[in-house]
Amino acid sequence: MTPITPRNILRHELIGLEVEVVDDSNPYNIGISGRVVDETRNTLLIDDGAKERRIAKEYATFRFRLPDGTLVEVEGAKLVGRPEDRVKRRIRRW
Amino acid sequence: MVDREAREIALERIRILFRLADEVFHQNPERAQRYVDLARRIAMRVRIHLPRDLRRRICRRCKGFLVPGVNCRVRIRQRREPHVAITCLRCGAIMRIPLRRRGDGEGA
Numbered sequence: 001m002t003p004i005t006p007r008n009i010l011r012h013e014l015i016g017l018e019v020e021v022v023d024d025s026n027p028y029n030i031g032i033s034g035r036v037v038d039e040t041r042n043t044l045l046i047d048d049g050a051k052e053r054r055i056a057k058e059y060a061t062f063r064f065r066l067p068d069g070t071l072v073e074v075e076g077a078k079l080v081g082r083p084e085d086r087v088k089r090r091i092r093r094w
Numbered sequence: 095m096v097d098r099e100a101r102e103i104a105l106e107r108i109r110i111l112f113r114l115a116d117e118v119f120h121q122n123p124e125r126a127q128r129y130v131d132l133a134r135r136i137a138m139r140v141r142i143h144l145p146r147d148l149r150r151r152i153c154r155r156c157k158g159f160l161v162p163g164v165n166c167r168v169r170i171r172q173r174r175e176p177h178v179a180i181t182c183l184r185c186g187a188i189m190r191i192p193l194r195r196r197g198d199g200e201g202a
Contacts, residue, residue, distance in 0.1 A: 002099070002105070002106045011100065011103050013106070013107040013111065015111065015129065016110060038128065084136045084138075085139065087100055087104050087139060087140060
């Protein structure tokens with residue numbers, strides 16, 4: 001078992017996590033929160049309960065709630081990449 | 095090169111995605127299929143096999159996510175050699191899993 005931790009979140013699964021957009025170049029997107037339901041190379045699709053909102057990763061900052069309850073803030077730019085590619089990349093940084 | 099950690103994370107992600115696929119299938123089968131496709135891609139990327147239990151949830155031919163009783167038929171067949179036959183009701187492919195193989199957990 002390799003659960004999601006703040007250390008490996010860049011390489012781990014984002015779909016299914018609770019997330020809040022804490023910053024974005026588009027101010028209307030700030031504050032959107034919900035569950036990640038899909039991921040592409042450049043975007044996250046977030047179900048906020050009423051609607052599915054697609055947010056570009058690159059210009060946003062996200063706060064994820066990990067399954068153990070920990071909150072982690074992640075710059076979206078660090079998440080850019082196809083979901084299946086993220087698992088490999090980033091050989092230890094920060 | 096794929097380091098060990100990448101494989102461990104990959105396996106965990108694959109399990110997460112299959113769990114989500116099961117949860118969401120009822121409401122949104124396309125999304126369930128998307129999750130399973132992602133899981134397969136992750137497995138291929140780090141070059142690991144899907145674990146056996148999960149491999150049987152995917153049609154070997156059309157790669158569709160199989161939910162017994164909904165889009166696949168699971169039957170035990172005794173003819174010739176006892177086996178489990180899983181028929182994908184979407185593409186019609188039949189997967190046969192032989193039973194009773196030197197206690198390696200195959201079948202069941």
